[in-house]
Each structure stands twice: as structure tokens, then as C-alpha cells.
Amino acid sequence: MAQGTNAGHVNINSDLGESFGPWVMGNDADVLKIVRSANVACGFHASDPMVMMDTVKLCVQNGVSIGAHPGFPDLQGFGRRAMNMTIKELEACIAYQLGALQAIAALHGAKVTHIKPHGMMGNMSAESADMSEAIARATKSIDRDIIFLAQANTEQGKAARKVGLRAAEEVFADRTYTDTGFLTPRKETNSMIKDAAKAVAHVRRMVDEQAIYSTSGKRIPCQVDSICVHGDGPTAVSVSKAVRDGLEAAGIRVVPLTELPSFKH
Amino acid sequence: MAQGTNAGHVNINSDLGESFGPWVMGNDADVLKIVRSANVACGFHASDPMVMMDTVKLCVQNGVSIGAHPGFPDLQGFGRRAMNMTIKELEACIAYQLGALQAIAALHGAKVTHIKPHGMMGNMSAESADMSEAIARATKSIDRDIIFLAQANTEQGKAARKVGLRAAEEVFADRTYTDTGFLTPRKETNSMIKDAAKAVAHVRRMVDEQAIYSTSGKRIPCQVDSICVHGDGPTAVSVSKAVRDGLEAAGIRVVPLTELPSFKH
């Protein structure tokens, strides 16, 4: 598959623009110096039009590619509560949020070039072909050049390719994996990687071998186009910085999603 | 000015898609058989993604051109309460809503071809060059072919033309005007025209003469590109129907905004 041929390149992405009204969340200014692609909240689980304006502006200033990060309509629950929606409602919900961000990007002469579902919408769609296809289908109707940033080895990437949308596969810098290739649940003591050196080694191995290694050592082959990092928590920014520095020190180019060899036109 | 040369043609528009979640408002199915352009609520003062989906679909089925009807973010107050916003917030607010509708239209292979601010955002911008220019500027950044559907003889049309956006000027079928060319306030007993025959004569005169006549008989020259009708209230649909029939009986073609001679490419 064409997307696999990204030898020597990788993307780093993070969720950004998660403030709302008077409430600030995250360290966007710091994170934008590390990542090359931003998943921008679209007002349903976080953000509002002004936060989106400010976030898009910062992305443009930092040369970071812009993605839509749509979520369930639940500000209070931050899009982390399961919500029943018909497939048609989900398509409407995706279109609404993606379109809103596209228009705000247009105010800055910018474009939305990828999409990644947030929180529970992300988790549910990772396991649901129907949901993932709805997200991909709605996206393709709006702009067929948008890349679906998918959790590696889940229904998301499969659905995108089936629908005719390009997909990038992401792994996590600061999370471990089980033998089935899923993230170790947060309640497990070994779910997080808080040590910068360990995170760097973890990421380097995944990128070099295009595979996930579980905590028990099992190797799960996997396309690794992008590394997801976080900006919240006491160690997040420093771990993220170390990951980027570690990749570059190894001669790997860290680029926006749109600049990965497999996605360049 | 090019927009004035619509001899023999006029548009009829109405606000549609104002339901929300489980709450139904208006008689969209009936109104869509009368109007040729719809101002579709975008989720801030009314509507939600599914209502927008259903409304766009009905517009497409009825050959009715689609406009964005953005409002202040105040569902409970239906966008009718004044709200302080900076010019930049207003631009973000317009872009967000317009983009959301554009994307939902794209799901149906349709396009948003005009914009008309709702409620208090409409009233405040009619008197404010700054607000009208912000609306026009944001719109133009997103799609320079979108038409600003302006309250006749207000700052809206002026701002649109100044910014470089095309404007259509609208008058009301069921409302009277004062000597200053503004709508007679609703608290006045003669503010509304509920008699179908009178509404027809009122509209025909405005279209034929390209002028508003005040209740005292004063003639105020004015471009008349579109007639705004309403779908709520006991007499609204029948009055609206009579207006369309009256115009067509007089040999005037009632067309979508985009089909007015001055706007056809």
C-alpha cells in the first residue's frame, strides 16, 4: 500500500484548541513547537469559534498542518461519554464540525487536511466499521483530499481506504500496548510511559520496525505514519520534546501529515 | 448597479429549518412549495446537525436555493437577545455557522449560495457598518460567490458591496414601513399585513416600482430583489402563497436568488 512508503519520515500530532470560553486547557503554544499536525477541537466537546480562530492562527504561524477533531456534542462530559447516534446523525455531526473548522481556516487562508475523531467517538469508531465508514464517507463528500488519521490497526483506517479516503496510522508515544495491539487500559499501572528516554526508545522501535511491541514483547506489524503526543500533565511536554529530538537525532524527518512521501501529490 | 437589472424577475425567501432536537417549529414543507430561496438556521439560535440535514434535503428536492442564516449563540433566546461581540468574534461566529452548513450541503451535493444574518444579529448589523462588513468579509474569505441577502436600504447591502460581495436587497411581504424606510415596529397596530389581497398589492407595487411605500404614502426608491415571507402564524402560509401567485399572475418570474438576471454568471 502506498501509505507505507514513508521511510525516513514520520509525523507527530497532538490534540489542540481544547479551551472553551474563559477556560484554558493545555499548553498549545509549547506543543505547537513540537508537533507538525494539530487535531483541532470543533466546538462540540471543547472549543468555540474564537478558540478555533486563535488555534488555527497559531498552527499557521508554526507551519503545523490542521486537522478537524470532531467529538460528541457534550461539553460537560468533554466528549468522553458514550452517546447513541444513528449513522445519519453521525454523518451530520461530522460534517457540521468539519465544515465549521474549514471555514475558520479559510479566514486565515489555510486548509483542513486531516480528520481524527475525538474521545469516545474515536474509541467507538475504532471498533465499529459502520461508524468509521460514516466518518470517512461524510469527510469524502466534503473534501476527498482529507486524510483520516486513524488509530493504528483499527476499523478507522480500513473504513477510510474502503470508502476511498487516504488514511494515516498513528501510534502513541506515551502509552503501552497489549498483545492484541490495543492500548493498555489506563487503570493498569504500566499503561503510561512517563520516562522520556523510555518513550524515545519505544517510539524509535515502532518507527524503525513499522510495528507495535506489546508490554509482553509481542511484535505486531503496523504502518506507523504518525506519533500522537500529549500536552497535558506534568511530564507530557518534556516527553513529547524528547520524542521529537530523538527521532531527528536518528535522522528521521518529522513532517506535517501532508508532507509524508505517501501523501504528497 | 448591475443588481438592479432584474426586470420581470424576483426572488421569494423565508427562514427555514428552525426546529431543534425534539421541538418542531414552522411549516417547512408548505413554505418550501412557495419560496425559491431558504435561509437555513445553523445551530446557534435554532437547528442542529440533523435538522440541517433534513432541511437541506428538502431544499434540494424543491429546487430551492440554500442560504446560511447565522445567529447569536443563544438557543434559549432564539438569537433575539442583543449580545456583545467583538468584530473578530463576529467573524468567527459567521465562519463557523456558514462552514457547518456548507459541509452539510456538500453531503447532498448542494452549495450554500447566500447568507442572511438572523434576528438580533440581523437588526444590529442593519444599523452597523462595522458588523455588516465583518459578516461580508468573513463570507468572502470563505466563498466570494455567496450573495449577501440584505434588508433593503440598510448598512448590510452597502457593506457587502464595499467588501466586494454581491448583495440582494429584500423587502417584507407582510410588514409595513415607516417614512424613514424601516419596518413599522411590531407594537404598532398597522405593522402587519394579514390580508392576502393587501399583501399582494403591497408587494406588486414594491416590485413594479422598485420602491418602498410607507404607511403615510411616502415613496422610498429601493432595489427589490427578494421578498421575505413567513411560515408561522395562522395566516402566514396563505398570505405567502397569494403573494407568489399574484406575482406570477402579473407575469413576474419567481426564481431562486442565484437565477436573478443580475446574479447569473
Place this chain on the structure above:
Amino acid sequence: MAQGTNAGHVNINSDLGESFGPWVMGNDADVLKIVRSANVACGFHASDPMVMMDTVKLCVQNGVSIGAHPGFPDLQGFGRRAMNMTIKELEACIAYQLGALQAIAALHGAKVTHIKPHGMMGNMSAESADMSEAIARATKSIDRDIIFLAQANTEQGKAARKVGLRAAEEVFADRTYTDTGFLTPRKETNSMIKDAAKAVAHVRRMVDEQAIYSTSGKRIPCQVDSICVHGDGPTAVSVSKAVRDGLEAAGIRVVPLTELPSFKH
């Protein structure tokens, strides 16, 4: 148990005050002439402070006892979508809505005398002892005289009594039951009773025998303190009216929940 001794008396209740902002729902004025207790929406799934004011006022004018009808915080979904909440969040959510209604009732010199969870919160708690106990516990902390209006034979009534709150058990006038004592799902063709005469016979038998009869004829003993009627749909008000008239014609007194013999102090 004391609550069973309501010979010759029954309550009729309905969900009211479900409008929101500019959107009207239901026929509250008509329904208030039939029912003796109202379940008033509290702003999370429907209603707002002004709608609550108007609804409480109408209840007082009609001598109808006032109950809180709390729901999940989801206006767009009308409280009908499942929502994950911890038990503590549910208690907070119940307290917030109940307190809001109590204070608005106080503006009219009235009191909230019962509580009934709405929509999906009602359905989920009917099957969950934990949820029902949380609702009952929060309610009792606020006012130990409030009656829990429970779906007959479910966890709700059990939880209320366990916690030390009085419970009234309700059956439905226009819905049929399965052999397990639950409502026949709406998708079944025989789930609804739209014929007034049949509804009257259905209700009379449940009240006379203090039992539910399933569609197959199975008799399920059950305390019947209250009859739930609906105000929406083409036949709802006339069926509700017939039910009340039928009960009174049979010499049964239709009274507010607080006037049932088992609840009078």
C-alpha cells in the same frame, strides 16, 4: 404496606412543561384539566426557568400537585439518549434539578411533592437498584416528604422504600404490558392503546384489581396508585379525558398524589 390502601382513589399524572425557549411542546393547558399531578421538566432535557415559572403557575391555578421530572443533561436528545454517570454525578444531577424546581415553586407559594425520573434516566433506573437508590437518597436529603413516583414493579419503588422515601406506583393508560410486567416495546404493533373505550376498560381493570394484565392475559399483581397519561399525539388528550371520566363514572376519586389516603398525613 400503607401505600396499598387507596381503595376508591387513584391519581392521574402526566409529563408537562416540556417547551424550551421559543419552542412549544404539548398541550399543557388541556392536559392540566385532566390530570391531578404534573411531572415538570427541570431544564436538563427540556424546559427553562421561564417555562418552569409558567408551568408551576398553571399547576397552582388548576390544583394540580407538582413533581420534579429530572432528566439527563441533553436538550438536543431530549434526555432519551443513554448517558454514563457515576452514582455521585447522578445524585448531584437530581439535586440540582429538584432544587431548581422547588425554588421556582416557592415563587408561587407552592411545593414540589413528588419526583419521577424522565426518559432514559427513568428507563435505566427502573432496572437499576443503584441508580434508583441514588435518586431516592438525594431526594430524601432535600425533602423527606417527597414521594417517588415509580414505574410499577420496578427497582424504583423498591429503592425508595429501602432508602426511607414513600413511593407511588404508576401504570400507563395507553400502553400494553408483556408477561414479564414491562411495557410492550413501541415497535410492536399492539404496544399502544389508541381507542378511548379500550383504554378506559384497561385502566379500570388495573385499578379495580390492583394488577396489570399482559396482552396474553396474564395477571400480575401490582399496587396502582397513579395512571400516567400523555398529552401529545392526535388521540392522547381525548383518550386521557375518557380515562378520567371513566374512573369517575365508576365512583373512583381522581386526586393529587398527595391526597391519596396512603400519603395524607
Place this chain on the structure above:
Amino acid sequence: MAQGTNAGHVNINSDLGESFGPWVMGNDADVLKIVRSANVACGFHASDPMVMMDTVKLCVQNGVSIGAHPGFPDLQGFGRRAMNMTIKELEACIAYQLGALQAIAALHGAKVTHIKPHGMMGNMSAESADMSEAIARATKSIDRDIIFLAQANTEQGKAARKVGLRAAEEVFADRTYTDTGFLTPRKETNSMIKDAAKAVAHVRRMVDEQAIYSTSGKRIPCQVDSICVHGDGPTAVSVSKAVRDGLEAAGIRVVPLTELPSFKH
């Protein structure tokens, strides 16, 4: 006036519980160690049921008296945008929020003992007898023992006393005053007092003399029952702490509003 006889005592209050869903605001844990009364946000401009639960619990643990801090229904604008409301809507809005907090307080065996309108609702009512009377009237209908915490020398205190509610008058620790007795607008360079020693001297003089001194040195007699401090910004907590320490060092007892001699039963 009875409320003036608080010699040797004063209250310190602050706005608390202003987080919302996943968004944290303020340093409530630190501020609660300094203040003796908390103005708790009620879900319209900030907070939600769980935040209210947690805030009330912290107040109880710290022996801090609890007040309702109702605002306009505008989370995104944090209740700082002007909003048109009829007097009746305002009463409903006050009752709703006050009742919600009362019920949540009841879950912790606590009571709401004062009320203070937030943000733009506070500013508008300070200059409007009608609005202040509506707030006082709604409050009195719900609990006639609640104290109206008023901005000193404004319509709020007057309205409360006229309606028959007790009022406490507050001054600000970190803000200066103009010759008319109002706060120096924030845009003026000398509007804030960020130096702890100056804030202490400023507060001590107001408490000792029961008067405000303007920036030009004008003395404006004024009842001083309570000092408002803030918890946000880099210097706020340390300034607040210094103010409390300074008052106590001068032998003044810093007590909950309800423990001021004029309010004790």
C-alpha cells in the same frame, strides 16, 4: 442601621466553584483557607452539578459559609456579556440557580446563607433598582434569611432592605475607587492593587473608618461588612492572604457573613 454595628468584625468573600466539566478555574483549595464566605457559581455562567458538589463539600470542610452566585445563562461568555431579560425572567433565573445550589448544599447537610449576582448581572443590577429588587424578591420568596451580599453603596443593598431582606455591603481588596464611589475601570492603569502591603493598608482604612477612599483621596462613608478578594492571577492569593493576616494582626475578627454581629440571630 443594624447592619452597621459590626465593630471589630469583618467578612472576607470570594467567587469559587468556577470550573466546568473538564476545565479547571481558580485555586479554590488555597482561597478557601483565606476567605470565610464563598460565592458559588450555579451552572449558568460556570460550574455544573458535580463542581457544585465538590465546592460545597470544600466549603463545609473549611467552615466557610455558602452563597449562591447566579449569573446570566452564557457559559461561553462567562456571564460577562449583557443580556436582556424581563424582570420576570430574571426572577425565574435567580430562583432556578439559588434552588439548585440549596439542594446540593442539602446533600451535605449545609445551607445557602447569602446571594451575590455575578459578572454582568452584578454590574447591571448595581445600577438598576428594578433588577436588584427582582433578585431580592425572588430570594426572599425562597428563604427570607438569606443575606444579599451587595456592592457597597449601590442599588443592590437599597433594594434588599426595601424588599425586606438583610444586606451586607462589600468592598474590594485589590481594586481602587473613583470619586463617585465606583470601581476604577480596569482599563485605567491604577485600577488594580497588586502590592500586598498597599492592599492591606487600603482594606484596613476602609474597615476602620467604614468608608471608601477614592484614588484622589475623597472619603465616601460606607458600611463595610465584607471584603471581596480574588483567587486568579499571579498575585491574587498572596494579596488575599496578606489582607486576612493584616486584619487579624489588627485585632479584627474575620468571620463568615452569618457570624457578623449584625446578622447573628
